[in-house]
Amino acid sequence: MAAAARAAALVLAGSAAPTSVDLRIPAEQGLRRVELHAASLLDGGDKALAISICDPGAGLDLTRGLEIWVLVSLRSPGEGLQIHAGEGVGRLEQDGSLCISGFARELLELNLSDLLPVLGGLDVEVVFPRGRELALRTSNSAFGVVEGLALIGTQAEVQTSASPDQLQLARERLRELTDQNGFAGRLTLVIGENGLDLAEQLGLSDQQPLLKSGNWIGPLLVAAAESGVRQLLVLGYHGKLIKLAGGIFHTHHHLADARLEVLAALAVQQGLDLESIRAMLQTASMEQAWCWLQAHDLEQAMGLWMAVAEAVEGRSEAYLKRYGCTGMRIGAALFNRDRQLRWAGPEGLLMLRHCGVQLHPLAADSGQGPSLR
Incomplete structure (x- = not known):
């Protein structure tokens, strides 16, 4: 994105269309060269369009090969x-504003600032031609990002949660936490930034250390057990943690999905009728499946999701035993798209109670915040 923006601005300033540009990266020495697909003036020279191709680095990512168009x-x-957000770029559902990370904004400003004295003010419109389509394969809508993909960074600079480097960083942070004086053997493993934000809102960080995980959940469970953790509370979005209920412990969508299939299998175990299970399988997302069942049978919906949380605990313990780790209890707590803490397994309920946190009441679908005791 930043490369295409700079290329378009250079063309607008009178330069020949570049085949690559050198970018400055925040907090990084030197320049990083990024290839361009195309760049050209438009509308008689009043605008310029440049196109780059997304390369997310060594990690797995659905944006690999995505065309990025930037109109300046x-x-x-x-x-x-x-x-500005063009077609395929995510907006915040709450107010329609562009969904852009602080890093992405800083990156654009850093690489266009030297051209502003020459060009004056600039309008930058970002377009992801396939963004709306690809967004359907993410959990963006669960966190209030609609119409496309969020702007989060460039190339491999984005911290990909599927990268082995991220697993190593999480392991190092785990060792730091468990080596601290006074560590009591209790830890909360939060999945992603949304899990971290909710854990802090709930006050869990005041009760026990928090460790953020990406998609490498299984290896971190083993590392936690080996590091002396005795009670591990796993807190995450229901559309992510349900994979653990199906025995999938690397949760990146490129490796495995099967969320609706896992839900259907648990629904069979809970005795739901075949027509309801078929209806859930025909929905487009976990959230839609939950909403459909909640509208048709609230009691069954709540029971099914409590069963999901319990299955997360059971499959996680089985995963640990496979690697010879038997001394750590695992509790699961799941939140929904409104960041309401809604379901927990038996162990998870005990661990939440110890931390003074309770599940959000069912009536709180109105959008209230999480509940504290």
């Missing part, structure tokens, strides 16, 4: 830089 046009001098 002039604004009045002194109006600075304005960034």
